[in-house]
Amino acid sequence: MNENVPVANTGPIRLSTDKPIGIAILAMGGQGGGVLADWIVGLAEAEGWMAQTTSVPGVAQRTGATIYYLELLPARDGLKPIFALMPTPGDVDIVLAAELMEAGRSVLRGLVTPDRTTLIASTHRSFAVGEKEKPGDGIGNPAVVVDATDFAAKRTIAFDMETLALKNGSVISASMFGALAASGALPFSKQAFEAMIRAGGKGIEPSLRAFNAAFERATGKPNDVVSATPHKHFDTMPDTAGHPDLDRIVHRIRAEFPEEAQPLLYAGAKKLTDFQDPRYGDEYLTRVAALHALDRQNGGAGKGFAFTVQAAKYVAVAMAYDDVIRVADLKVRASRFDRVRKEVGAKADQIVYMTEYMHPRMEEVCGTLPKRLGLWIENRPSLFARLDRIVNKGRRVKTGTLLWFLSLYAVSALRGTRRGTLRHSRETDHREAWLSAASGLLASNYDLAVEVLNNRRLVKGYSDTHARGLSKFDRVMSALPTLAQREDGAAWMKRLRQAALLDENGIALDGALKTVGTL
Known part of the structure; x- marks a missing residue:
């Protein structure tokens, strides 16, 4: 039975068209994402706005960040708005990502859109489990992420906020708060942001330093230039190392080796001296010097002494084995x-x-x-x-x-x-067999000799990790008799090594070896 209840004629009912400001924060454990969300909520409420925050935790460490979602709206006549509990693709005004790949994931999720979203992201990396588990270089390409965010966002502010925070004794949430203040995406003054940090009561001074440093950085030069390949930095060789044995090592590097190999030789000698003692570093130079003599005899000067350069790197790696x-x-x-x-x-x-x-x-x-x-x-x-x-x-x-x-x-x-x-005995025997195989190719196939040196990259770690790497090394080297007489032998050896680095179980390497077997 239906009952008709008379309703007063109050005119058409119209829903409010006010839209809240939607903010998504993507942060991992220990990065202060919750603190940052609380600061933003406290800031809005201190300015007379209504605010709400919710969070969806990541599945596990470095397989996904916690997503904090906030909505802010100016208060109206004591009316309480109804806020959303989670971000909707295409309806987020500000995205703050505490790590570069999390910024990329926010784009994939549709949280970043070119018509409305300001993206604030740190360009530093905290590598995910999927990146770490690959035997080779499994690191995601940061340039691809930056290109995608530049296209997907209305405005992007991206620089290394983690390093900036650490330099100021704070955590990344403080520098992200500073970048948010500098963006102008929220209608609040810088003084209001600073007052919110002071109201926190803990770590005020370091947080303010990081906040102001990020504010100035975002105002002056908002974006970092990232590269797919990390910049290689070598320490400058000193005129003196302050110890007779170490001074002798530095003098040998300068006197006996080409300039192209000196930075790697200095890094290798430092590593091996730390690993064992100065005499071990001297043994390393003696071994590389013998390889350099062979390199010079077989036209290495015309190839930039590539054999010597790779020997300087990988002989040090082989001698500093993990035990x-x-x-x-x-x-x-x-x-x-x-x-x-x-x-x-x-x-x-x-x-x-x-x-x-x-x-x-x-x-x-x-x-x-x-x-x-x-x-x-x-x-x-x-x-x-x-x-x-x-x-x-x-x-x-x-x-x-x-x-x-x-x-x-x-x-x-x-x-x-x-x-x-x-x-040590086994490592020495294995190293000498490897170097002998590489040296024997210098006269007939210089490029292949260099690639054989590069194969040492496959051997790393200790225990089970070392055993798996050694097995892959041996399998790649098993193709050497087939490739030694081929002009494209170096290219094929490189392909085999790359296949070995693709997966832990060596499935890709199995296929590559079968292909080489048909040559």
Whole structure:
């Protein structure tokens, strides 16, 4: 039964046409996205506006950022507006992305549109899991993202807000707040923005420094130029290193090697001196000097000594292999503890504990032992298996505790015995076989010899990672007899290496090797 209720004739009912300002913030854990959202809401309310914020968390660390969505609207006669709970594609006025690829994702989601959206993004990178897991260079191309955002947004402000914040002792939310103030996308004064930071009560001075630095940066030069390939920076060789052994290394680099290879040689000598000792750095120069002599004899000068340059890089990489001693050494360094404290923003009176996830195998234990003892254990499978059942277990190691710190410190102190270990012997044998194969090609196929040196890029890490890389290296090198007599052998070797770097399981490499087999 329907009941008719008389309604007074009040005229047509019209909905409000006022549109709120929609703001989307894309930020990862630790970047202060929630703080930034609270600042914006507090700022709007302090200026007499109505505001609402909601958030949708990311799925997991670096697989997606948390999206904070805000809507702001001037108050009218005490009426409360109804705000949306999440951003609608094509209906967002301001997007703030705390990382470059998150800016790209905001474009893909349709949050950025050329008719209305101001995009404010930091150009620094925090690499995603998908980028890190690839054996080769899986880093997304930042130039593609910048091109897309320039086309998709009405206005773009993009520079490295993370570095600017760190220089001022703050976090990226403060510098993003400064860039937002400079954009003029919100109708509030700079003084109102600063007052909101002061009202926070914590980290006021560092936040204000980062805010003002970002405001000036966005006002003067709003956009950074990004490149698909990172800029390579080499330290300048000093006139003196302050120690006789180190001075001798610097003098040898200047006196014995071409200018093209000197920056890499200096970087390699520094790395190996840190890895072992100055004598090890001197051994490195002696080995590269022998390769350079062969390079010069086979017309290397006409090719810019490309063989020597690549040898300077990859011989250092091969000699500074990752072993248990190296890992322990890096984990107990004071510089690492200081860096972690700085990254998490710990105060002087706060204690920071780090938990290391380690899974040693008996192979690593034998590799750390003297050569004869390590081989003796490996040659007794039953003994090796029993010991492996004891050792081969996942462990959570707290390096801040006395027991674990002293244990790792004791392992790192084995550096003096490294030259006599089984692992060092095997690394040396493998390195010399690789260099012999490359050197033997110089007279007949110079370019292929260079590519053989470049194959060392496939070998990295330790434990299972090292084993997989070594397996790929051996499979790529297995094509050398086929390619040695071909004029395009260098191009094919490069293709094989690139295929090996495409995926962890080597599926692409399998296909590439089958193709080479048909040549």
